[in-house]
Amino acid sequence: MKILKKTISAKDGQGTVLLRPETDEDLWHAYNLLQEGDLVRCTTVRKVVKESSTGSTTSSKKRLMLTIKVERIEFDSDVLEVRLSGTNVGENELVRLGAYHTLTLEKHQNFSIDKDCWDPIFLGILDEAANPDQQAEVAAVVMQPGLAHVCLITGNLTVTKGRIETNIPKKRTGSSQQSKAIQRFFNAVYQSILRNVDFTRIKVILLASPGFVKDDFWNFLLTTSVRQEDRPLIENKHKFVLCKASSGHKHALEDVLSDPAIMKQLTETKVAKEVEILNTFMRTLNDDPDRAYYGFHHVTQAQQSLAIESLLVTDELFRNSNVKKRKQYVQLAENVKEAGGHVYIFSSMHVSGQQLAQVSGVAAILRFPLPDLDELEELAAAGPEDDDKDDDEEEEYDPEKRIREDVADMGL
Known part of the structure; x- marks a missing residue:
């Protein structure tokens, strides 16, 4: 970016x-930078209808510059697009003020974001986006007979670059149909790897499957790359790591990334660090529950005791449209950093972030045990305090009511 x-x-x-x-990763960062109420300005295409003096109308598509106040934000991980919907707030001769419009953010297209407050979380995302080192370093191929997914794993999301699905007939005596179908399937996966994996940036390629599918494909890859003299595969075959997966579906990466042996191959990548700290939290929660808590109220109480060593938060909590709730999580993260703790922000588009979301989206590993926090169990289920009513709507002090309550307490 x-x-x-x-x-x-x-x-x-x-x-x-x-x-x-x-890059594709930059669009994900753009999605994380945006929230409802922001002003976004960029070029877009809009259908313009003109009416002549005789009453006839003509329509045409024109490219123009628009500024909208964002009301809805969507990120499509399959086509890697950010779509913003809102009302026009800028002067334009072709689009009236207040007209509804949808912008699509694209690669290599300038756009501006105007915010009322760029808080530390937004500034951190901005710095990360501008850092060229924060790019995809891991590729993965998960496969089973007739199905494969070629993915790129970045620090923030898992992007499916290719899905290969082929019908594999059953093996029959005297028939070569199955063998030919498997060869076609393997060749399609092979070509997808060549098209979608940039070996100059990728450090590790995980090749995973149940059974011996990965081994058969690995032998096919080695033989074919030599026969066709595909230098990228020949020169980077040392980057492939064969591992076990439950299936050829994308969600099978969860099993692959939870394998300690595989994590050793990914020790320098951001995704590995996040998976490792999440696994540490899960182990601590099981073995030493007084040092691992989740839920906003538990974690906040732990921070008040300056006990948090590692804070784990999903990025969805920082995208909360409720300004007060977002500020609560931003303040929590800043307090942990000031007290010498580490803050890990997990992507909701990554397997590890989805796992963390299942336990409220916020969790902490403590420096020392705090058994008394169990008393906050009921509060933890409620989450951060609601902002549906304003502070001036709180119950007013009524002296006559207070006197009546005191009289009742004394039995008079």
């Missing part, structure tokens, strides 16, 4: 940033 211009007030954090996404 290129930051073309950044104007942010040091006083209140209000400001505008002009960005240019250059």
